[in-house]
Amino acid sequence: MKVLLVEDEVELSQNIVAYLSTDDYLCEQAFTYDQAMEKIALYSYDCILLDLNLPGGDGLRILDEIKARDIDSGVIIISARGSLDDRIEGLKTGADDYLAKPFPLPEIGMRIYAVMRRRKFTGNNRIESGNVEIDLLAKSVAVEGREVSLTKSEYELLLFLIGNKKRVVSKNSIAEHLSGDMADMLDSYNFVYAHIKNLKAKLSKAGSTNNIKTIYGTGYQWEE
Amino acid sequence: MGRIGRTLAVKSLTRFFVATVIVLAACLPLMYLLMERYYKEDLDELIIFRYDDFVKHKLPAFSTNDIPVWNGYNEDMLILPYREGLKIGEVSQEEHYNRAEGHEIYYRVYYGEVLIEGHPYVFMSRIPMIESKDLWKTLSAQYGVLFIVLLVSLSVLYYYMSKRLWRPFYTTLGAISRFDLGQGVVPAMGTSDTVEFERLNRILEELLSGNIRVYNDQKKFIENASHELQTPLAVFLSQLDMLLQSPDLTDRQSRTIQTLYSVASRMTRLNKNLLLLAKIDNSQFRQREDLDFIQLLNAQLEYLRPMAEDNGLSMTVQTDNSLIINANKTLVESLVNNIVVNAINHNVQNGAILVSVCGTRFTVTNTGEGTALDPEVIFRRFNKFTDGRKGNGLGLSIVAQIVRLHKWGIAYEYTDSGHSFIVNFAAENGSTSVPSTRHE
Incomplete structure (x- = not known):
């Protein structure tokens, strides 16, 4: 995937x-507005990560160009502007x-994964990893056909790890992913630990061969 | 300020009143002396006239035999034998017995020399003075009326004149009292034809616009600084994320990384909140809409409730059906998050949080340490209660700033059930005042 x-x-x-x-991503880099425009003109990509403040021009104009050329790439804006207006405009x-x-x-790994999933597997809303199967539409998880009942947070956590x-x-990134803007207000490491512990217990009880290392x-790793 | 102040009008009027009373009262003895003097002059003229009249008309035909008869009828014009030591030819004041009064009183007396049949005699012409007691009495009565009329009319006049004179001052005072640095508008002071007031107005305008300029620069600076910090923070965080990927991390290295994560996380949230505050200050959240607060609250509580429960806290929610407010949605969400997260952070083990909306009042009560907080301080940025590990010392100031922006009210209460923060959406310019955020 490019x-x-x-x-x-x-x-x-x-x-x-x-x-x-x-992961199986092939990454190319552009550091300036002109480089980015050049690459877009020459090659095709599955996903484009786009900073808005670039030397030589505004990233939003690159986005306009992508749309104008009808380039079929997923675009994720990464910006320090961060204000709501930019978000909406983007x-x-x-x-x-x-x-x-x-x-x-x-x-960002998770966001690319989600964008790719939405674009590539339209109609196919199932993710498999080892013997764990996730139905994205029903938001249900099964291990070898047996349904595992997860809370909303545990489900999100599982997707995040697999992504x-x-x-x-x-732990930091998990906390931020699970509680969004609120993560930075709370001492949330304990609840990450609690969620991991519960998820691990539920999966292994259901007979999952996967392991959360x-x-x-400090951190966790999904082993397939 | 310990002393109760008085208004300029009352103060100057009081002083004017006292001064006038003193001046007018001091005039009374002066009046007395003047009266006495002119009275005496009058009397003196009269007694000298009587002497002259006697010399002119009576003396040529007067004989020594006439003296006892004359003296018998004229009590105040006596012909006496000449003796040395009398002040002849001038008026003096002497005490003589007065039969009517029955005691000695002052007389104006004039002695004139007369020759009757070749013998020297003295003609004494006298007239009793008004008694000083009586003069005082008369004078006081007359002057008293004048005194009161003068005092009242002068005071009234003075009051209206000073009121008129000071009017531009009060206009200016009213204008600057409505000044809000956050709004960034210099109030219209008006103009005055009094040089000093005109000067005051111009100086104040310059001062205020200078303040606004500095304040705006400051706000812009904070926003820019926070912006500039985001990229290095992103690099820092990504380095940590990469470091964590190393397959051969030791326990110790892991711990260091974890510490760095905590620090990075604190820096990030601090920066985010600074940016948010700067943006509120720079009024970048002008957009308002009518929204149902209850609906918004419930949506936020979907995230907040599990967080409270993860922290071992129980949360009770009591709300009405709907509460429509006109506000900026992003900011109201931030307000709810900050108040509830504050209640989660500063709670006790197995504590409780009560979220309620009653009428236009949104209240969050939490169990916590058993002492009341200082309401003067809690809404300030980085106050002394700030505990770096919990929150970032900006949550409540963000809340206060959002409340201020929308002209709502916020209050803090401490009761047996715990610490309560109450936001009143109806308090437009209302009773519960919002502490202004001080920039320290």
């Missing part, structure tokens, strides 16, 4: 690429998602 990352902050760009490359212009900086890398499979996700209490 991803174009348009981001002028080199360090951040490298980290995003490094994080995504552990989504109106046709972006699939919007992420405000700073964000945890697993969050970032093979990579370690931090704990990395010294």
